[in-house]
Amino acid sequence: MSENQATMAPQAEGQAPEFDAIVVGAGFSGLYMLHSLRRQGLSVRVYEQGGGVGGTWYWNGYPGARCDSESVYYMFTDHMSEEILGEWDWSERYAAQPEILRYLEFVTDKMDLRRDIQFNARVVSAVYAPERNRWDIRLADGGAASARFLITAVGCLSSTNTPKFPGIDTFAGESYHTGAWPHEGVDFTGKRVAVIGTGATAVQAVPEIAKQAAHVWVFQRTPNYDIPGRNRPLDSGYAAGVKADYKDLWQKARESGFGLPYQIVERSAVDYSQEERQPIFEAAWAKGGFYMGLETFSDYLVNRESNDTVSEFLRSKIREMVKDPAAAELLAPKDHPFFTKRPPLENGYYETFNRDNVTLLNARTTPIEEITPRGVRMGGHEYEVDAIVYATGFDAMTGTLFGMGITGRDGLRLQDKWRDGPRTYLGLTTRGFPNLFVITGPQSPSVLSNMPVAIEQNVEWIAGLIQHMTANNLAVAEPAQVAEDKWVAHHDEVAAATLLLGTDSWWVGANIPGKPRTLYPYVGGVGPFRAICQEVAEKGYEGLVLTRHEAPAPAAAGG
Numbered sequence: 001m002s003e004n005q006a007t008m009a010p011q012a013e014g015q016a017p018e019f020d021a022i023v024v025g026a027g028f029s030g031l032y033m034l035h036s037l038r039r040q041g042l043s044v045r046v047y048e049q050g051g052g053v054g055g056t057w058y059w060n061g062y063p064g065a066r067c068d069s070e071s072v073y074y075m076f077t078d079h080m081s082e083e084i085l086g087e088w089d090w091s092e093r094y095a096a097q098p099e100i101l102r103y104l105e106f107v108t109d110k111m112d113l114r115r116d117i118q119f120n121a122r123v124v125s126a127v128y129a130p131e132r133n134r135w136d137i138r139l140a141d142g143g144a145a146s147a148r149f150l151i152t153a154v155g156c157l158s159s160t161n162t163p164k165f166p167g168i169d170t171f172a173g174e175s176y177h178t179g180a181w182p183h184e185g186v187d188f189t190g191k192r193v194a195v196i197g198t199g200a201t202a203v204q205a206v207p208e209i210a211k212q213a214a215h216v217w218v219f220q221r222t223p224n225y226d227i228p229g230r231n232r233p234l235d236s237g238y239a240a241g242v243k244a245d246y247k248d249l250w251q252k253a254r255e256s257g258f259g260l261p262y263q264i265v266e267r268s269a270v271d272y273s274q275e276e277r278q279p280i281f282e283a284a285w286a287k288g289g290f291y292m293g294l295e296t297f298s299d300y301l302v303n304r305e306s307n308d309t310v311s312e313f314l315r316s317k318i319r320e321m322v323k324d325p326a327a328a329e330l331l332a333p334k335d336h337p338f339f340t341k342r343p344p345l346e347n348g349y350y351e352t353f354n355r356d357n358v359t360l361l362n363a364r365t366t367p368i369e370e371i372t373p374r375g376v377r378m379g380g381h382e383y384e385v386d387a388i389v390y391a392t393g394f395d396a397m398t399g400t401l402f403g404m405g406i407t408g409r410d411g412l413r414l415q416d417k418w419r420d421g422p423r424t425y426l427g428l429t430t431r432g433f434p435n436l437f438v439i440t441g442p443q444s445p446s447v448l449s450n451m452p453v454a455i456e457q458n459v460e461w462i463a464g465l466i467q468h469m470t471a472n473n474l475a476v477a478e479p480a481q482v483a484e485d486k487w488v489a490h491h492d493e494v495a496a497a498t499l500l501l502g503t504d505s506w507w508v509g510a511n512i513p514g515k516p517r518t519l520y521p522y523v524g525g526v527g528p529f530r531a532i533c534q535e536v537a538e539k540g541y542e543g544l545v546l547t548r549h550e551a552p553a554p555a556a557a558g559g
């Protein structure tokens with residue numbers, strides 16, 4: 001048997017099981033990766049920290065959680081299974097978390113994926129052994145395994161961030177982080193609740209919590225430009241139309257900038273008069289969703305003057321919706337341009353501040369001082385509450401990878417290699433870590449796109465490379481230094497041409513004290529990124545050093 005051939009090696013008692021590939025995470029990306037490698041006849045084991053599939057949709061069960069991409073474009077395509085695509089129908093324009101979770105469970109069962117997934121299995125170390133060309137994995141429960149390929153499918157927003165407020169452990173009431181929500185749900189009926197944060201998560205949660213709670217205090221440090229989502233039951237005619245046309249629409253999404261098949265018009269707002277711009281903005285406002293950013297004018301991220309026009313339009317809408325002028329002014333962002341932080345989609349968020357039981361607080365001018373046993377102290381006042389909801393985001397894109405103890409050649413730890421910021425080739429690989437592949441990693445489009453589109457491309461590229469290695473009896477893949485340096489330079493150059501680095505956001509790591517400030521996702525667009533990756537593959541995986549393994553292959557590795 002060649003060393004690239006499949007099958008799990010026979011295992012002596014007590015010996016760690018050996019696989020061709022280990023995938024970490026069973027969300028969208030892990031499920032598709034498992035399916036793609038199994039299809040090649042490889043032995044694959046998925047380790048998932050949660051008790052079920054779903055990834056982000058397993059953990060983020062907070063009230064109001066739903067997808068900000070339209071559900072008809074937030075799913076696996078026919079590349080995964082034509083049958084599933086045909087069988088599944090969404091109920092709303094933006095699917096809520098329970099429905100997405102049901103979908104992922106449906107896919108898992110339909111594709112018989114569960115048998116290769118180990119749940120409640122947190123990877124705490126992953127060490128590359130060069131003499132065996134294998135990754136040795138350890139789990140929190142002491143379990144162990146090894147594989148030639150290690151593929152992280154851990155999502156971009158999976159390590160929660162809770163600011164280190166003084167006194168945080170002294171609070172006597174209930175504390176929740178939105179990214180680790182109790183699966184049994186939380187009943188806020190009649191309770192006094194503090195919500196800290198006003199990002200995309202809080203914008204979804206606050207209206208729902210306010211419907212139950214006696215009172216909600218929203219601690220806002222930075223307001224966002226929230227766009228109306230205009231969620232509604234999905235029109236079956238529209239959904240059927242998308243299904244009938246899905247091959248073209250998905251291809252369009254794959255070739256687009258942000259992974260959505262929208263009509264991008266290349267034009268600048270500065271070339272239009274205020275009278276001409278207004279109906280364009282109003283049309284996108286009425287439509288709801290990311291159309292505001294994608295189908296009005298195309299240069300918001302690179303032209304401050306153009307951006308000012310849409311930013312002012314959005315501020316004017318906030319002033320119309322919120323009755324209290326002081327609250328409206330506080331909610332209207334002035335410190336950053338539109339879309340330089342991820343704009344949340346809102347379904348009733350602004351109107352929530354017209355309710356008597358909701359109070360907006362300015363945590364910018366008077367930062368939160370401490371958490372006390374009874375609540376939150378800010379500006380010398382103690383807000384007494386029964387529950388605190390931390391909607392304070394994530395250590396995005398690198399937090400979970402660094403928490404896995406990934407150690408490459410010569411004992412190099414990933415967090416040491418990336419101490420000054422990620423260094424990758426295509427966001428998918430990094431030198432010093434042979435056969436490690438990162439799905440939706442830093443320096444790939446990932447969060448700057450509709451995630452399933454970015455995921456599909458990443459997974460298929462990795463699967464294609466592994467297939468190429470098998471076919472050519474190659475065992476080790478690692479980027480050349482020059483290729484990695486070139487990719488980082490290109491990534492940085494594209495980022496520097498935008499307004500993104502000038503705004504404090506999690507996209508640039510600004511939410512985590514001490515995190516290197518750099519743009520984490522690649523802003524060149526999913527379409528152009530796909531083309532680059534395709535060209536790399538067509539040129540025999542140019543930039544990667546692909547070799548046979550030189551050490552004698554151990555018998556247990558199936559060699």
Ligand code: NAP
Nearest residue numbers: 066067068163197198199200201202221222342391392393
């Ligand atoms: P986030 O965007 O990072 O927002 C965290 C919030 O907490 C911000 O308002 C932040 O204020 C605030 N905060 C952090 N530390 C604070 C402190 N010490 N004092 C006061 N406020 C503090 O996190 P998120 O809302 O969870 O969203 C993260 C990302 O998840 C989104 O951008 C989006 O990509 C994704 N998401 C997607 C969906 C969807 O599609 N279904 C839904 C929700 C979230 P500052 O802004 O001042 O830092």
